[in-house]
Amino acid sequence: MWRSLRFLIILGLAVAATVWLADHPGRVHLEWMGYQMDPPLGLAVLAVFVIGAVMALLYRLWVEMKHAPVALARNRKERKRQKGYDALNRGMVAVAAGDPEEAAQQARRAEELLEEPPLTLLLSAQAAQMNGDDRAAARFFQTMTETQDLEFLGLRGLFNQAINRGDRDEALKLAGRARQLHPGAEWVVNAMFDLQVALGYWDGATDTLKESARLKLVDKTQAKRRQAVILTQQAERAEAGGDMIGALKALKQACDLETDLCPAAIRHARLLVKDGKTRKAVGLIERIWSKMPHPELVELYVVAKSPPDALAKMKSLQGLALHNPTHMESAIAVAEAALEAQLWGEARRYLDPVAAEDPPARVCRLMAELEESQHGDMPKVRAWLSLAATSERDPAWVCQTCGNVQSAWTATCGKCGGFDSLRWQAPPRAKAALTHHEAPLEALPAPEA
Template sequence: MFRALRFLAFLAILIAAVLWLTDSPGMIRAEWRGYQIETSAALMIAVVALLMGASALFYRGWIFLRRAPGTIATAWRERRRRRGYEALTRGMVAVAAGDPAEAKKHSKRAEVLLNEPPLTMLLSAQAAQLGGDDKAAEAFFKAMSERPETAFLGLRGLLSQALAKGDRDRALDLARRAYRLRPASEWVATTLFDLQAQSGLWLDASVTNDELGRRKLVDRATAERRKGVLAFEQARRAHADGDPAAEFKYLRRAHDLAPDLVPAAARLAHLLAADGKDRRAAGLIEKAWMTAPHPDLAREYLIARRADDALAAVKAMEKLARTNPDHPESHLALARAAADAALWGEARKNLEQVLDAADHDGYAGRALRLLAAVEDGEAEDPARAREWLLRAATAGPDNAWVCAHCGNAAPEWTVTCSNCGQFDGYSWRTPPHAGLHGGALEGRADVVADGGTARLPAPEGKGST
């Protein structure tokens, strides 16, 4: 609309000028070197206007011809670049779709059309990786790691390859290099922390964990928990090195930061009791029992309470159970102590409470085996004892240390999962499958296996079945 109005305005001005010239006749005379030119003013103005127009057209044409080679070359390069990016896009789509042949074809086309190695090398590396050509992928990733603009991507690709091959030393070195380039990358920092933990580099892992917390790449609770777990591992190392003072220092730190870490609480209580600090050891276990009851804590509690006879053990377990009276582990601890003291009725009452509970999975097998021991101890109905043992064989697995990441179950707590390497992944609960992960119980002669169902042994002590 605006352009139309502008054109009409220009046309009106032109018509007005023509009318003005028509209404204002005049003559123009020019004489030069014997030549005379006479014409009207209107014609002279028209001729000058035409000459100006022709000059402008000639100038534009000359500029066009002068710029034509560059314009054509630019258009050709732009078309080539556009086709290259189309090939790059299709290659990325092929990688995402899992089509190695298509990805490789488009990566080669992109290399030819684009003079941008960072982009094409990444696609080529991914295409080679997808096609199973690890050597070619590694070559591309190495080339990328040597260029400043793609160094991080190259190191990440090499790191992923090293992790896939299980080459922990090389992966650790690459993770350190990548971390120096991008310390704010959550993936790199977490991978570096996991590798340091798997390599037993507890001090390095502590530094990395502090950085993760400072940069808010992990929440504060997670960072504090990790500090506690790492302190416990440092305590274990101090114990292996024969440094009891350092072990005790690290155990206190571990328990303060991770009070529900059962192995740390049990070991600290053991050292306190050995040092004659029975009340502190018992109080520590009572506090831990409120949130994380475990058979190891019950055994250490008997030591802390100096329960040298069966009746003293019953009284000690009654006191411990009062801190978490409804938990199945409390009933099992009471039942075992009562059975050891030949208090068959008390033992049976607590075991029935375990079996009647809605959440008795993981505890039923131990309860049934203890019931069999009670029946055997009373010596009144041997057939009934065999019946409890048969039921125990099909009751499902006992609680174990189960990895939250892969479901692997292990008889003892370790800082990293023996199957997937997850840091602090174990928790005391019912395994997600009836049989423990292959190799988890290797070398354990005390494992009870009834009816093909693998389970951990019942708590050690008198009356074990």
């Protein structure tokens, strides 16, 4: 639009000038080297314009010829650069296709053609990794860290190498450097938290968790759960250092943050018993039992109650069972105490309901003990023990990530290192056990009324 408007303005001025010259005729007198000329004014003006145009054209031609070598060199350089970018693109495609030889070849070609080495560093590093040359890849990544625009990318490459070789301390240092460059990068924050947890740096993990929550990388519920787990571990460290007050404080905070964190509740109850605060321990255990019964709580409850004999112990556990009367753990706890007190009928009253259909191994073993103690019926004892071998296994701490089974809870899985991945449950049955599950059932008697 502006170009058209400018053309119209120039055309209008030219027409106006032509009309004005036509309305005001005249002549121009020229004398030069003995020659005289008297052309009309309009012709003289036209001649001036023509001569000016020719001079401008000649000047433009001279400028183009003067700069021709530079322009040719620039064009050659641009073509070379374009070939370098093409090689870079083909190298990236080769990396994606899993072709290490082609990737390495294109990386070398791009490095020769491009006068910007940083552009080829990543491709060269990836090609070296694909060829299994970790040392060469590390050199390329290290060079990238010396270039401002590629430092973050180089640090991530070095970080991944440190993780692959199991050097967690070095990986944590590299993640810290990356965090200084990009504090809000999700992979950096998550990596730092995972490494701090794996290395037992609980104070640092707390700070990183707060940063994750601030950046909304974890929701509030997840952040509370993670903080409760960390507090449980910090309490264990405080107890080991003789700081009983600090340990109790940390465990109380953990239980307040996450009421369903069974390990924190168990440890809290144990420390209360250890500290002589048995009434508080009893109240806490009864509250925990109503939501998440656990065998360790039975032992702590007995210690806190200090019953004088086996009968008193059974009555105490009957009181505990009332807080969750339908749960299997309640029946097992009272039945074990009844067997200890040699109250066979009472033990059977609690065991029969849970032994009636697909009983777990613990119940089968208790039934075998009951049959042997009450009646001395060895065929029934063997039948129950046979069933125990193929029934649901005793509960343990099972990793939800890798399936690892642990007898004691830890914040991280002892096998895969997963954080807060352990849950109290029956481990999966073996395939062989499932195959022969039905055979022992035929030999079992129906539970007595």
